[in-house]
Amino acid sequence: MAHPRVTIVGATGAVGKVALTVLEERAFPMESLRLTASPRSVGRTVTFKGEELTVEATTPAVFAESDIAFISANDDISRDMALAAKERGCVVIDDSGVWRMDPEVPLVVPEINADDVDAHNGILAIPNCSTTPLVMALDALRQASPIRRVIAATYQSVTGTGSAALAELEEQSRDYFAGNEARTDQYPHPIAFNLLPHVGSFRDGGHTSEEMKMLNETRKILHEPGLPVSATCVRVPVRVCHSEAVNIEFERPISPGEARELLANYPGIVVVDDPATNAYPMPLDGEGKDEVFVGRIREDVALPNGLALWLVSDNLRKGAATNAVQIAEEVVARGLWRYGAAKPAVEATA
Ligand SMILES: NC(=O)c1ccc[n+]([C@@H]2O[C@H](COP(=O)([O-])OP(=O)(O)OC[C@H]3O[C@@H](n4cnc5c(N)ncnc54)[C@H](OP(=O)(O)O)[C@@H]3O)[C@@H](O)[C@H]2O)c1
Structure with a gap:
């Protein structure tokens, strides 16, 4: 065989x-x-x-x-x-x-x-489908400097919950415009025209299971058992693709230009970052693609040696x-x- x-x-x-x-x-x-x-x-x-x-x-x-x-x-x-x-x-x-x-x-x-x-x-x-794109961006950037801390806010599509959640979003959207009451099965609240700061189940300390996955899985994949990763995971009424706003503090300064180059040279990452032409990653563009799309790369003005960026990845494909x-x-x-x-x-x- x-x-x-x-x-x-x-x-x-x-x-x-x-x-x-x-x-x-x-x-x-x-x-x-x-x-x-x-x-x-x-x-x-x-x-x-x-x-x-x-x-x-x-x-x-x-x-x-x-x-x-x-x-x-x-x-x-x-x-x-x-x-x-x-x-x-x-x-x-x-x-x-x-x-x-x-x-x-x-x-x-x-x-x-x-x-x-x-x-x-x-x-x-x-x-987890939010961890995968995050660790790829972190792996690209840690080539320039060790990472001190990561803060991420996710914007996760309904297909992250499975096909029944997509059907529910579609049905709730129709009901919303028809003036009908939303039927909620997959989530504790309607997801159409709403945001739920609740992905997974709540744990001691008020974190969700998804937020703890982003901490623990990132550490395991990067072989960095002490890396601080703080996440807030939010379900959004998007069909496919998870997006994340990420703030990273490094030991040494990295310029946005240097970060752009490291990310662009990393396998599986595409940089889409031209504010002058309104070019940045969006779920509708990422759907059906294997790459992780990164943009809005800029200095984090609230952190020493900090960078802020935005990423989008198809949760069903690379995720x-x-x-x-x-x-x-x-x-x-x-x-x-x-x-x-x-x-x-x-x-x-x-
Ligand atoms: N969705 C994502 O973005 C994503 C990302 C990373 C990891 N995952 C993981 O991937 C897995 C699948 O997620 P999904 O989003 O594809 O879910 P899904 O759309 O709900 O699909 C679930 C699949 O499991 C089958 N299934 C359900 N109960 C079963 C049973 N008792 N015996 C055998 N098969 C059964 C279903 O079969 P029927 O069609 O016959 O019901 C269906 O094929 C989950 O473990 C999820 O955590 C999902």
């Missing part, structure tokens, strides 16, 4: 669908592709490269005949199915928040810490599916997908 047998768990979801597109676009080498989802979707067909694939149930048996699984469903499925896959010798690239901070699980943005893939023990994780496929590419390139003991050809029971 020259290429891995691949399974996407959650193939009918917001990220899963984009993962199919990304696998095709990047011509990811595969022996076969299987798709699984919830019992609701079993039997549905999905077209991949002109071929109709039937969505299967998500059972451990699927992994006995898979070499790489992208798990993109929800925390419960990730918790159970990642272990089931690993036990069957299938390497997992997990999209959920369940495994990211496990010391045995590499948390990878390949542009930054691809070598962490080498230490995988059957499960690898992608970061999820593209990063996951890039990790799989690293796993394959390093010959690390033949994991664990030899597999039985067919598993007798689920």
Whole structure:
């Protein structure tokens, strides 16, 4: 078998669908592709490269005949199915928040810490979709000076919650103009024409889980365990793309020009920064693209050695599916997908 047998768990979801597109676009080498989802979707067909694939149930048996699984469903499925896959010798690239901070699980943005893939023990994780673009910008800029402190405010799209939240935004928008009361299912308040300073769940101290992910995951990916990162995460009525206003304090001064050059030369980052022509990154421009877009790069007048910037990134692509496929590419390139003991050809029971 020259290429891995691949399974996407959650193939009918917001990220899963984009993962199919990304696998095709990047011509990811595969022996076969299987798709699984919830019992609701079993039997549905999905077209991949002109071929109709039937969505299967998500059972451990699927992994006995898979070499790489992208798990993109929800925390419960990730918790159970990642272990089931690993036990069957299938390497997992997990999209959920369940495994990211496990010391045995590499948390990878390949542009930054691809070598962490080498230490995988059957499960690898992608970061949270707000963390990924932030760490890429920080990694570019720390080449000029160590970072002392990061403050970020996020503006996160509804697809960060999944496809049901996008449907809710669309429905609430129609109801708003029709004068109907908003039905709220996905969030505690209406999201259409509103902002919710509430992403994830509230924790002790008043932070949200999303804000703590931005602190902890940034430290793990950058290998900077003491880096102070303070985030305020806000859900906004945008379809796709997370945006962030970021203020960074450095040990040494970095001019906006120097920062622009470092960012522009970094793989996967595009600088869009020309105030004279109103050019700056926006979600509508970033949707469907893999790059992280950075602009509004300027001195932070409230901080010594400070810079302020604005970034935009498609949460479903670099924030999820593209990063996951890039990790799989690293796993394959390093010959690390033949994991664990030899597999039985067919598993007798689920
Ligand atoms: N959305 C983002 O921007 C983003 C970014 C980074 C990471 N993630 C993570 O990626 C994962 C997927 O997110 P999403 O936004 O794609 O969510 P989503 O749109 O709600 O899709 C969820 C997927 O999981 C499947 N699923 C639900 N319950 C299941 C079950 N009991 N067994 C098997 N499959 C089940 C769904 O199948 P049905 O269609 O049959 O219901 C669907 O395919 C989550 O862990 C999320 O935290 C998301």
